[in-house]
Amino acid sequence: MARRLAAALCLAVAAVSVAVATARFVVEKNSVKVLSPRSLRGRHEAAIANYGVPDYGGTLTGVVVYPADARLADGCRPFGEAAAKALRSRSRRPVVLLVDRGGCYFALKTWHAQLAGAAAVLVADGVDEPLLTMDSPEEETPDMAFLANITVPSALVTKQFGDALRAAASAADDEVVVRLDWRESMPHPDERVEYELWTNSNDECGPRCDEQAAFVGAFRGHAQLLEKRGYALFTPHYITWFCPDAFLETTQCKAQCVNRGRYCAPDPDGDLAAGYSGRDVVLENLRQLCVHRVANARNASWLWWDYVADYHLRCSMKGDHYTRRCADDVAKSLGLPMDLIDECMGDPDADVENDVLKTEQIVQVGHGTRGDVTILPTLVINNVQYRGKLESTSVLKAICAGFKESTEPDVCLTPEMETDECLNNNGGCWRDEKTNITACKDTFRGRICQCPVVDGVQYQGDGYTHCKAVGPGRCAMNNGGCWKGTRDGKTFSACSDSDLSGCKCPPGFKGDGLHCEDVDECSEKLACSCPHCSCKNTWGSFDCSCHGNNLMYIKAEDTCIAKNMSAFGWLVTTLVLSCLAGAGVAGYVFYKYRLRRYMDSEVMAIMSQYMPLEGQNGERLPLREEAQVEHA
Template sequence: MREKLEFLVCVWFLLCGSSLARFVVEKNSLKVTSPESIKGVYECAIGNFGVPQYGGTLVGTVVYPKSNQKACKGFDDVGLSFKSKPGGLPTFLLIDRGDCYFTKKAWNAQKGGAAAILVADDKIEPLITMDTPEEENADAEYLQNITIPSALISKSLGDSIKKSLTGGEMVNMNLDWTEALPHPDERVEYEFWTNSNDECGPKCDSQIEFVKSFKGAAQILEQKGYTQFTPRYITWYCPEAFILSKQCKSQCINHGRYCAPDPEQDFSRGYDGRDVVVQNLRQACVFKVANESKKPWLWWDYVTDFSIRCPMKDKKYTKECADEVIKSLGVDLKKIEECVGDPEADVENQVLKAEQDAQIGKGSRGDVTILPTLVINNRQYRGKLDKGAVLKAICAGFQETTEPAICLSEDVETNECLENSGGCWQDKAANVSACKDTFRGRVCECPVVRGVKFVGDGYTHCEASGALRCAINNGGCWKKTQDGKTYSACVEDHSEGCKCPRGFKGDGVHTCEDVDECKEKLACQCPNCKCKNTWGSYDCNCGSGLLYMQEHDICISKDNKSEVSWSFVWVIILGLAAAGVAGYAIYKYRIRRYMDSEIRAIMAQYMPLDSQADVHHASHGDV
């Protein structure tokens, strides 16, 4: 009896730590859209089970059952169904708190056809987190099968909704999880607070199954740099007054600094808490060493392999088995040993000390007190530990439209594009659509196909642009093959759009009709010409002995063709010769004139001419 009491005291310290522990209730938004009397935005607490629609919204109408109002038994037993009718809004079932577990209420509501469950508090108090029941009361089968989202609402809001429903008013609301997780940048940082103990019942089983199923997605996200993942391990300290007790000695290492509860909680058989702490430390060291070698994703391989090869039930939960797994993955075993250190030493272990410090909440994140817990972008995840649900939550941590392709996997995609392209633009002939499935729902966004970017609003039109646009469905332009000839209205320059080629007329998109050049007298109008229209062009023939020249639209003699050509050449040659002679004559004449004027000027200086003497005499007479 004394040992049991000491155990309970020790566990209380382990779980509660100190009176300063701060647990944060994670919330999402609830918007009542009708009736006017209660219209507004309210807070509600996200349940730690089911599948919250992180990153998305859910619209529905509220129903408060006439009987079984605490939902502690199946609604089939009372003849009620909450399945929405075709064309109707999903049903949000409002039920009262009390008499049975929250999870039982949610399971009964889900089986009754409800799309979500709202639990009205039975007293005026701050919102709390609805959690799963303790292990000894947990039914793993139905817990893992809860898929509808759940929310705890205040007593005052619950009373207001009931009053409106009693008065015959319809209550519609929108559950909004778009801001339940922050998404500050293009990389998501997340932590997984876990434990190596595999004998803690249904929670341990579901945790191991989650690690196995999520490993592939986690490694893809990490290897491509989309996420930064860190595994975390909760450890507690043993109160100083109990350090020398049998319980603390068997559950702790490093003189009571780092402890874990006994897996079987009996202190007499099987493995002790200290075995769990040492294995937790080894897993943390595997991540540390792998991360230093730029391969942090190896942690997922180690944890899954260890759970398969070294389970407690087979008495293989040992250092020797762990070392074999480490060596098989190529991780440096020596560095692991240095990281683990001496569990018996009366010193702090830097790795476990960091884990204890990280357990304390900072900023908007509260203390981590629930195992297992996911922390995404410094916000604690609430809901089912399931691959699809967790992946959807991580994807909600990316900025919109920056999500990696894995966020469109079958586990999280909405499949809205499968029917009528989700109402977005599509080109069935080219099998191109602007509909894009995301975990938030579909978006209409003009695509990029084989390097060709489409531009438009995504809803009514998208057009291929760029130099390669004609390679995709001919750029959305007209194209036709006839009589062995192919014509296209696609112009590589996107600014010109679709333009019918020469010889055709039309809008270039739907139609390009052949132009009858003969009928419209656009060609072959010369005398003796005979015009015949063809598809996209025309044929023009002259009478016998004549040849049609299309560029001049004339007929010329086939026999005179060469003569005319040579005569033309001789005319040019003679013309050039005449021009040369004339130029030479002009040149000679100008030179002669210039020389004569120079000679006359020189001679005038020495023997003035008669005319010059007369001019000189007249000048003196003026003075």
């Protein structure tokens, strides 16, 4: 009886929650582009299934195949070896198996297609309606163990598009080639990914709870690495419901809720009289939320992953350790202060709102591109609900798809995550064969051709056919792409660090800067053209000499002058210099003893008229000592 009451309460709480929140569901989509035949070319939407492994950030090109046997058209039966061989494409491209909707679970169709060798599955809707998300069964029975082994992606297409694909694939004409594209299924606005996991501390809810616990343990290392280095921002969330007013005083509400029915969780085993209660689950959920808040305040938010993983191992319900005492031990082992965690949790018996749990109920309602969170576990990446299996590698790949191109961390560029397209013919991008500098940059979504920055030097160009170093230091990178030559121990370059771009042949050379050749100044009469000059061209310059031993060439004047002068010339020069020296000495003596004394007397006379000096009786005094001596 208690089990039935608990189940009834859960249904009532869920119904009220849906009515209050007005549930909003968002269908996550990828695109299907038909490449051939020409009559079907175009782009169509498809709803990503919530199982298997969508290839976030990638594409898949394959041939659409529809089973010829009508009994296998819905994919609800195993195809068998003979039928599987018939599903292969003539061009040996990957097979995208098209099956009809109905007859069995969506996931079972995909499983049978995967066993038959299909690389992806498209399910054609049977009625005209908006696209919906294909999900796995809510109640997983032992015969559904295959769900964890589905690895191929699946999607639902509209009836109109499905009918067109079916007709074209059933014809004996050319193959129907399509490209499934998940590159824009995950938003990738910047260099940081923000994601959240809606989970539960209950470990008695069957395969779903086991999946969550396994994921936390396996993904913990990736999550902590991404967060410690600032690549990602993670936030955990927990779903709670509230108890209707009519049930507040019932045993069911008191056993499954805190804060007087405001925050509730279903009884773990459905038996209110035994085992752990829904109230215990709410309290541990609240504690785990506060662990994250306290750790985040200490700049160590990644400790949440350690706490949750350790709590699952040490404090499981199955081992009868799902207690406050066990939680204290786990927190203390991680250096987390329990007093701050308790302060964050508040009083669960008080008839007041709990700020932490109230916030969880608010953010549970969808906003923007994200729908309401109604099932567990739910992973949200960049405000878009993740579709597919909750498995470490699959989730990491989806997170990697959330980074802006060329900002992905190294963990996203490993061979397990993506294929380095730059290894094949340099990705079709520009490359300098001499220095092996390339414009090909590997990203999670594929290569991009972008002129690089090398040792602080920026390259500019289209990235495909050319890139050229520009700015300071460019001449150090393959001489800036300019001409450079060395001969007879001399080196000339058409690249100048004083110029931020361009190439210019140096003096003594001519050309476009990419190719330069020596200028013959002698034959072109550009230098050494005086009557007594003799010109000889050299690489990058010229040598000019004068006929006769007593002549010297002056390059600036392009002329020859005598090296030695006659005795008479020297005498004249000496006399001229002596005269100039004598004139200078005479001028100095005149200034010091005549002109300066006269100026001092005149200045004193003027000053005495306007500013009489005390004690001097109006006498005119000289300004300098030497003037006084002369008057004595």
